[in-house]
Amino acid sequence: MRTLYHFPLDPxxxxxRLMLGEKRLDFREAPPSMPVPDAPVxxxxxxxxxxxxxxxxxxxxxxxLDESYPEPPLIGRDIIERAEARRLTNYFAVDMGxxxxxxxxxxxVQKPMARLGAPDSTTMRTAVQxxxxxxxxxxxxxxxxxxxxxxxxxxxxxxxxxxxxxxxxVDLIEWDRYPVLRRWYAxxxxxxxxxxxxxxxxxxxxxxxxxxxxxx
Numbered sequence: 001m002r003t004l005y006h007f008p009l010d011p012x013x014x015x016x017r018l019m020l021g022e023k024r025l026d027f028r029e030a031p032p033s034m035p036v037p038d039a040p041v042x043x044x045x046x047x048x049x050x051x052x053x054x055x056x057x058x059x060x061x062x063x064x065l066d067e068s069y070p071e072p073p074l075i076g077r078d079i080i081e082r083a084e085a086r087r088l089t090n091y092f093a094v095d096m097g098x099x100x101x102x103x104x105x106x107x108x109v110q111k112p113m114a115r116l117g118a119p120d121s122t123t124m125r126t127a128v129q130x131x132x133x134x135x136x137x138x139x140x141x142x143x144x145x146x147x148x149x150x151x152x153x154x155x156x157x158x159x160x161x162x163x164x165x166x167x168x169x170v171d172l173i174e175w176d177r178y179p180v181l182r183r184w185y186a187x188x189x190x191x192x193x194x195x196x197x198x199x200x201x202x203x204x205x206x207x208x209x210x211x212x213x214x215x216x
Contacts, residue, residue: 002027005046008200009109009169011101012058013045014162015093019062019155021193023069058093062155074155085149088141088156092163096134101163103127108170109205128172134163135173139180148184153191161188165197171208175216182216189214 004020004027006013020027032042043056049068055061066075075089076082104127107119138160141148149156164185167173175182188194198212210216 002050003030003048004028005030005032005042005048006044007031009105009166009202010044011097011105011162011166012093014165014197015058015155015158016045016047016061016065017196018158018162018193019065019074021196022072022074022153022158022191023065025065025069059089062089066155072153074153074158076149076154077152081150081152081154085154085156088149089159091137092134092156092159096131096160096163100127100131100134101166104170104172105166108172109202112205113202131167131172135178135181138164138184139178142180142184157188161185161194168211169200169207186214186216189216 002020002025004013004016006017006029008014017029027047032044032046045058045061046054046056047061047064048054049064053064055064062075066073074085076085103123107124107127111117111119138148145151147153147157148160164173164181168185173181189198201207
């Protein structure tokens, strides 16, 4: 059985879960395996495919999946679409993920889980302020395109929704300020691959009531 080692709210892990869902590939979910002494800690996400191949790192897995299981194509249908999908995937997964989503995830979710104290207010304030740049970017792109990277739903949309869904889980998006973003996210939420993401729950840290609703 194909196995994905992951943490449910990690945005890079969500990207791979969504790709697997879009491609209708069955998989088993597992937490990161505990390394033997002196071995490196397992990277997440890590995918072990049915052929025994094992790959860490989100973009490595994404490229592998799109080449090994080409339907539907998620990294563009021609060279221009592929370049744009990769550019925007990097923008949302690496730039937004590193500056906004992962700091918020650590402060709001991982820190309480590890009993490391209250969220750092400066870190939270900075990340929330930075988030407006990326939320506005999604609106700008979606106002002029059918999907974020062009005509087709792609890895760029998946990378963006992985960030948005984490921020929404911790209730940090003022949806009334972003009507175009809201339309795009409602459209994405209706996709079958999103069902598992919207069903995620962390013990002791429930999402807001609207998190699972397609019409919110």
